[in-house]
Amino acid sequence: xxxxxxxxxxxxxxxxxxxxxxxxxxxxxxxxxxxxxxxxxxxxxxxxxxxxxxxxxxxxxxxxxxxxxxxxxxxxxxxxxxxxxxxxxxxxxxxxxxxxxxxxxxxxxxxxxxxxxxxxxxxxxxxxxxxxxxxxxxxxxxxxxxxxxxxxxxxxxxxxxxxxxxxxxxxxxxxxxxxxxxxxxxxxxxxxxxxxxxxxxxxxxxxxxxxxxxxxxxxxxxxxxxxxxxxxxxxxxxxxxx
Amino acid sequence: xxxxxxxxxxxxxxxxxxxxxxxxxxxxxxxxxxxxxxxxxxxxxxxxxxxxxxxxxxxxxxxxxxxxxxxxxxxxxxxxxxxxxxxxxxxxxxxxxxxxxxxxxxxxxxxxxxxxxxxxxxxxxxxxxxxxxxxxxxxxxxxxxxxxxxxxxxxxxxxxxxxxxxxxxxxxxxxxxxxxxxxxxxxxxxxxxxxxxxxxxxxxxxxxxxxxxxxxxxxxxxxxxxxxxxxxxxxxxxxxxxxxxxxxxxxxxxxxxxxxxxxxxxxxxxxxxxxxxxxxxxxxxxxxxxxxxxxxxxxxxxxxxxxxxxxxx
Numbered sequence: 400x401x402x403x404x405x406x407x408x409x410x411x412x413x414x415x416x417x418x419x420x421x422x423x424x425x426x427x428x429x430x431x432x433x434x435x436x437x438x439x440x441x442x443x444x445x446x447x448x449x450x451x452x453x454x455x456x457x458x459x460x461x462x463x464x465x466x467x468x469x470x471x472x473x474x475x476x477x478x479x480x481x482x483x484x485x486x487x488x489x490x491x492x493x494x495x496x497x498x499x500x501x502x503x504x505x506x507x508x509x510x511x512x513x514x515x516x517x518x519x520x521x522x523x524x525x526x527x528x529x530x531x532x533x534x535x536x537x538x539x540x541x542x543x544x545x546x547x548x549x550x551x552x553x554x555x556x557x558x559x560x561x562x563x564x565x566x567x568x569x570x571x572x573x574x575x576x577x578x579x580x581x582x583x584x585x586x587x588x589x590x591x592x593x594x595x596x597x598x599x600x601x602x603x604x605x606x607x608x609x610x611x612x613x614x615x616x617x618x619x620x621x622x623x624x625x626x627x628x629x630x631x632x633x634x635x636x637x638x639x640x641x
Numbered sequence: 642x643x644x645x646x647x648x649x650x651x652x653x654x655x656x657x658x659x660x661x662x663x664x665x666x667x668x669x670x671x672x673x674x675x676x677x678x679x680x681x682x683x684x685x686x687x688x689x690x691x692x693x694x695x696x697x698x699x700x701x702x703x704x705x706x707x708x709x710x711x712x713x714x715x716x717x718x719x720x721x722x723x724x725x726x727x728x729x730x731x732x733x734x735x736x737x738x739x740x741x742x743x744x745x746x747x748x749x750x751x752x753x754x755x756x757x758x759x760x761x762x763x764x765x766x767x768x769x770x771x772x773x774x775x776x777x778x779x780x781x782x783x784x785x786x787x788x789x790x791x792x793x794x795x796x797x798x799x800x801x802x803x804x805x806x807x808x809x810x811x812x813x814x815x816x817x818x819x820x821x822x823x824x825x826x827x828x829x830x831x832x833x834x835x836x837x838x839x840x841x842x843x844x845x846x847x848x849x850x851x852x853x854x855x856x857x858x859x860x861x862x863x864x865x866x867x868x869x870x871x872x873x874x875x876x877x878x879x880x881x882x883x884x885x886x887x888x889x890x891x892x893x894x895x896x897x898x899x900x901x902x903x904x905x906x907x908x909x910x911x912x913x914x915x916x917x918x919x920x921x922x923x924x925x926x927x928x929x930x931x932x933x934x935x936x937x938x939x940x941x942x943x944x945x946x947x948x949x950x951x952x953x954x
Contacts, residue, residue, distance in 0.1 A: 591824075591827060591829040591830075592829040592830070592831050593831065594831050594834060594909065595909070595910070595911040596824045596825065596827070596830055596831055596908070596909060596910040596911060596912075597824060597910065597911035597912055598824075
């Protein structure tokens with residue numbers, strides 16, 4: 400009897416140890432991830448500033464940072480995984496929508512439609528994304544290290560008020576500028592007749608994407624405003640059930 | 642000499658969120674059911690008809706069933722229940738009839754090439770491919786069958802569902818029907834690569850699965866006497882199409898998948914394949930849920946059965 404009780408507590412201790420090592424590993428990974436992403440977006444910011452200071456123009460700026468941008472923005476897909484397995488407390492859908500819209504812009508708009516790469520609207524959303532991501536990832540890093548300076552918390556939960564709408568404007572203007580080129584080239588599109596009996600028009604797809612900002616953007620913006628009230632002012636927001 | 646006395650219950654109903662006292666009923670019969678209590682509650686609050694009432698013992702607990710009897714519940718002679726409004730409700734029959742009539746009508750509009758869909762020179766023309774006529778017959782047959790089953794075969798456990806479901810469901814069914822019908826009935830439609838062989842095989846699969854699906858619906862109906870809500874384990878009957886019950890918990894979904902695979906093969910149309918895939922994902926979720934509740938409810942549930950695909954899923 401006594402030995403089985405002992406085994407019981409030994410097992411419990413083993414389980415607790417396992418849990419502790421798992422959460423230490425998780426914290427280590429998340430800290431590494433957030434430091435890496437902060438560094439990546441800082442590099443992007445500095446490269447962009449250097450380019451503009453040295454050349455005096457924004458033409459060619461996108462090409463100079465394209466590879467770095469694609470790498471770090473695509474890597475952010477990992478965050479959706481974090482939410483899905485529960486090591487980060489954001490909803491998969493909120494995070495998923497944000498990451499997908501970024502991936503869509505980077506890979507299916509600016510990367511594929513070269514003629515719009517020198518548009519001012521591209522610079523607009525690049526600057527917005529850079530500032531937001533640096534403040535967001537440094538916020539996560541310092542939170543994980545339990546040494547969060549108030550100004551980073553302030554930045555993360557206040558910059559978006561102006562930057563979100565500016566970023567949306569940059570993205571929408573870019574897609575709008577791309578439309579004539581998409582129409583002319585017929586890219587990513589499939590016409591009838593074909594053996595799959597389906598058709599796809601990338602031009603109309605882009606228009607639908609633009610329209611989808613109308614329901615989606617206010618929801619994300621309001622979500623951030625609620626988070627802001629909770630984090631900065633300690634208000635408890637009761638979410639509507641179902 | 643013993644005296645038989647009837648102890649009446651008192652029932653108070655509180656709001657689950659605010660804990661406000663909404664209703665007080667005295668002299669309630671001990672053998673009163675929750676359904677009867679709901680009717681009494683409805684009298685004092687006419688905007689909350691019984692179908693939209695969720696009555697529970699605990700504010701965050703599960704809803705009590707209409708058949709539950711007051712004196713068999715873990716309550717004292719003054720019972721406290723919590724009420725939650727489920728929102729506007731609509732009957733399952735209404736939802737099914739609406740969501741199935743849409744695809745029937747919409748597909749036919751594309752089939753007859755009603756104006757403003759295709760180029761005006763094609764208005765009211767018919768396709769020159771006979772598979773297109775066959776597909777229209779199959780699609781229409783499928784939805785007419787569903788409508789008739791809703792009216793005469795199915796026995797629903799729940800009377801109602803939330804009103805917003807009808808918008809969600811109709812968008813799904815009607816939207817996909819329009820998308821598929823547009824391409825199948827298009828003037829530039831390309832018939833299946835392997836021609837008559839492919840179409841014939843597809844038709845056999847489709848008809849086989851339609852009969853199978855219907856057989857399962859009849860078998861499920863016969864499990865449940867009219868007006869009852871009892872649940873029993875379904876078993877194979879004399880009808881060979883029901884022998885699949887040996888291997889699968891929800892063969893109605895298996896046959897439904899088969900029907901749509903047949904239709905995909907028949908039309909060789911990517912939107913149809915996509916519709917089949919989405920439907921399969923949803924039906925798998927439902928089948929797994931049903932399978933799990935069978936296992937929970939019945940100790941002697943046949944272990945060989947899988948939720949939807951024999952041995953696989």
